[in-house]
Amino acid sequence: MAKRSSGERREPTFGPSSESGGERRKPANAGRGNAGRKKKRRAQRSVFRRLVYWTFTLGIWAFIGAAALVAYEAAQLPPIDQLAVPKRPPNIAILAADGSLLANRGDTGGAAVHLSELPGYLPKAFIAIEDRRFYSHWGIDPIGILRAFVNDVTDRGSMQGGSTLTQQLAKNLFLTQERTISRKIQEAILAIWLEHKYTKNQILELYLNRVYFGSGAFGVEAAAQKYFGHSARYVSLAEAAMLAGLMKAPTRLAPNRNPVGAAKRAEQVIIAMAQQGYITEAMAKLALAHPAHAIHEKNNGSVNYAADYVMDRLDDTIGAINSDIVVTTTLSAPLEREAGAALTSVLDAKGPHYKVSQGALVALDPNGAIRALIGGRDYSESQFNRAVSAKRQPGSAFKPFVYLTALERGLTPDTIRADAPIDVGGWKPENYEHRYLGPVTLTKAIALSLNTVAVRLAVEVGPAAVVRTAHRLGINSPLEANATIALGTSDVSPLELVAGYAPFANGGIGVEPYVIKQVRTTGGRILYQRRYSDYGRVIEPQYVSMMNTMLEQTLAIGTARRARLPAGWQAAGKTGTSQDYRDAWFVGYTSHLVTGVWVGNDDDSPTRRVTGGSLPVEIWSKFMTAALKDVPPAGLPYGIWHNPNPVVPQGMPPQGDVPVANNGGFGQPFGAGQQAPNNAPVPVHAQQGWRRAPGPGWGHDNDAPPLPPASIPNAGSQPQRKTFFGLF
Incomplete structure (x- = not known):
């Protein structure tokens, strides 16, 4: 029987082939396609594995690097067992003969106050605008940091920053005001230490007595006296909101220099307090309708001359001052005002004409007071x-x-x-x-x-x-x-x-x-x-x-x-x-x-x-x-x-x-x-x-x-x- 040539046409068959012995024969390229797909899947799995591997590896190294950096920054700080909150500089309250406050002297500008002495809405104002999760975090607020980061990236701004009250306190107590990664790491370390060392209320009290409020006032008492003329114990809700608002930029928002900016920031504080349930809607409306106003010092603060003289005499009277003190003087607050007004009014009106630029006045009781x-x-x-x-x-x-x-x-x-x-x-x-x-x-x-x-x-x-x-x-x-x-x-x-x-x-x-x-x-x-x-x-x-x-x-x-x-x-x-x-x-x-x-x-x-x-x-x-x-x-x-x-x-x-x-x-x-x-x-x-x-x-x-x-x-x-x- 003659052989079929290689070019012979073959018709498709639908039954068992006599040539195959009844077995179906696969196309020649079928194996090659499956092999390709398998190789592709294996390649994809290999890339994923490598990605996971390197991600994990880099993560480990990043963690090690971060830990090393934290350890390095921690090493720059004093030993934890020797770390202590710096003693607050003493304040000297200078009183008139009738007991009214004439001036504060010292680095802080005001006496320390206990949290229990303050109206409840005052510390809550700071929590509402600066650190709403103050009582739940452990010194660092990752959610707050993430929120501040997103707002910065999207350029939307935020009423609240990323630093917690504890971090702000750590910065004020231990660190400089420089804005660097190194300082932020040290700030976080110290914040965690503070949270471990003190209760939340102790931290809040320290914060209110130490932070800067602008115009030379350190602490809420000094700020209340400076801007409103009375103790922080008696501030209104609107005044409390204005004080809390200063934390964003104390120098720029000082109400005696920028009343408009301070008032706008205070409105944000009141709104935040209402949103978080610290005050009722009625209280918020009343505070917004009657905003706080900073007082204006009369006679250019001429009472400060007398206060300076008191400080000069105090050194000879009791020597070194190691704690807050109260000095009762012979001075009369009304007479101080009248003396300053008499001197300045006459010199302002007639001094230029008569080429007189300065003056002084002293009044004594006949007994020398x-x-x-x-x-x-x-x-x-x-x-x-x-x-x-x-x-x-x-x-x-x-x-x-x-x-x-x-x-x-x-x-x-x-x-x-x-x-x-x-x-x-x-x-x-x-x-x-x-x-x-x-x-x-x-x-x-x-x-x-x-x-x-x-x-x-x-x-x-x-x-x-x-x-x-x-x-x-x-x-x-x-x-x-x-x-x-x-x-x-x-x-x-x-x-x-x-x-x-x-x-x-x-x-x-x-x-x-x-x-x-x-x-x-x-x-x-x-x-x-x-x-x-x-x-x-x-x-x-x-x-x-x-x-x-x-x-x-x-x-x-x-x-x-x-x-x-x-x-x-x-x-x-x-x-x-x-x-x-x-x-x-x-x-x-x-x-x-x-x-x-x-x-x-x-x-x-x-x-x-x-x-x-x-x-x-x-x-x-x-x-x-x-x-x-x-x-x-x-x-x-x-x-x-x-x-x-x-x-x-x-x-x-x-x-x-x-x-x-x-x-x-x-x-x-x-x-x-x-x-x-x-x-x-x-x-x-x-x-x-x-x-x-x-x-x-x-x-x-x-x-x-x-x-x-x-x-x-x-x-x-x-x-x-x-x-x-x-x-x-």
């Missing part, structure tokens, strides 16, 4: 305390010490001395416009601030005696014992000059100015309690009466006659103006208060003819009118002096002994080796005793030129500082 102390016109611009630290020439405000020395050596208010040219070793002090009144009583001479009479008395009693008198009455600064002391050429501070006048107001008792009454811990333990003390009697009663009678006339007819007080008050005092109008003073007193005012310029430049009888008297009047309001009027101690000697008619020679003060051999009243000029008669008693005589014609002698209107220095004085001409 400081009631008000203002060291400048604007504390925010200059913290230099001129009331305490500035040493300036008092000019004629120093003359009471000269006259008191003369009285104590035998003269009286009615003693006559010549207002005439005088030459003391080549120094020739002059009066206003080179005019002289001739024979005048000492009372008239001090009321009109006649320079020649004051110098004549200083030479007569001896400059050293004048210095001793001033030191005895409370002047602590070094004083030059020469004839120019009569015109106040030695520098003194306002505080010590006012203290030197206090014996005139209290009946002759020397005082030391003081401001601290008591110091105690916040727990009530007394650290210091002032006991009454004084320097004893420094002026005999008869001389107190004489000086008050003389100085009263300064306000009645003399250089301070523009002074104004409530009806019924008896007052006395003395103006002063230094060389070239550089300094202008007025120190005046009643039996209730002794107040001194200084105005001038820090660079010692001349003012525009400002005298003690102008701006200082105006400031003094404004303050004293407010200070004595509603206080029953009272006279000065020991009443008005009356001349016990017989009246000598004008033109008659002196009768009896002629009083001449003992000067300890210093020299002649008219200069060494000189005789009295013709118009300077031998001292005699006054032709008549006199009292307050406010008639318009008083103060003019029949044949004397008209008196100058006020204590204006000699316009023709020489430019050198040490000539001392025309000092009133």
Whole structure:
């Protein structure tokens, strides 16, 4: 049988093939297709296995790397067993005499408060806006971190950040403010440690007392006092929301600088509190309808000058401060406000015209307790305390010490001395416009601030005696014992000059100015309690009466006659103006208060003819009118002096002994080796005793030129500082 050729066509068969022996024959490429699919599946499984493998491997290495990084950062921290929350810097609460808060001092700016003392909605406000899962997480909130990450990526922003309250506390307690991965890792480590070490409420209390709220306030108490003027214990819901809102950006959102931004953030806090069920919808609506407003410090925070002085004295009183303390002072909050307002209002209105840039005011009780102390016109611009630290020439405000020395050596208010040219070793002090009144009583001479009479008395009693008198009455600064002391050429501070006048107001008792009454811990333990003390009697009663009678006339007819007080008050005092109008003073007193005012310029430049009888008297009047309001009027101690000697008619020679003060051999009243000029008669008693005589014609002698209107220095004085001409 012939063989089929290789090209023979074959028809398909549907039954068993005779050639196959009844078995079906598979297509030639079927095996190859299955093998390919199997290889593909095996390849896919291999890729997946490799992916899983490398993912797992990389994950392990990532975990190891992260653990190593955490271990490294942890190693940079102190050992956990030695880690402790840093002690909070002590706060010094400075209280007025009535117990009201004047200021806080210390690094924090406010005292610590316990969580139990705060209204419940205050801590809840912080939880709602800063860390809603505070009571459920363990220091780190992964959900919060993820949410913050998503919001950052999608640029949607978020009311709440990724850091928990515990992390924020860790940052504030232990770390710097740098924004690095390293710091975030350390922050997380410390947060976990804090959660392990303290309870949630302890952490929350630490947080509220340590975090920064802007404007120099650390802790919620300092912030509440700074922005709202009262304790955190009494904040409203709206105020609590505003405080909590500051955590996002305390400096940028400080309500005293950015009220709009602070209010918007507070709205977000209130909404968050309502959403989380911390407050009712009605409470939220009420808080949104009545938003919080930051207070504005009055008089540029002038009370801070007094607070600074308290801190200076505190160091000498109790030494090192290791815990929160409360200092009760002699200061009066209302008088501080009135003093600051009087000084700033006058200087703001008239300072530019008269080229006066600064001033100071001190008010004492006659027993030495400081009631008000203002060291400048604007504390925010200059913290230099001129009331305490500035040493300036008092000019004629120093003359009471000269006259008191003369009285104590035998003269009286009615003693006559010549207002005439005088030459003391080549120094020739002059009066206003080179005019002289001739024979005048000492009372008239001090009321009109006649320079020649004051110098004549200083030479007569001896400059050293004048210095001793001033030191005895409370002047602590070094004083030059020469004839120019009569015109106040030695520098003194306002505080010590006012203290030197206090014996005139209290009946002759020397005082030391003081401001601290008591110091105690916040727990009530007394650290210091002032006991009454004084320097004893420094002026005999008869001389107190004489000086008050003389100085009263300064306000009645003399250089301070523009002074104004409530009806019924008896007052006395003395103006002063230094060389070239550089300094202008007025120190005046009643039996209730002794107040001194200084105005001038820090660079010692001349003012525009400002005298003690102008701006200082105006400031003094404004303050004293407010200070004595509603206080029953009272006279000065020991009443008005009356001349016990017989009246000598004008033109008659002196009768009896002629009083001449003992000067300890210093020299002649008219200069060494000189005789009295013709118009300077031998001292005699006054032709008549006199009292307050406010008639318009008083103060003019029949044949004397008209008196100058006020204590204006000699316009023709020489430019050198040490000539001392025309000092009133």
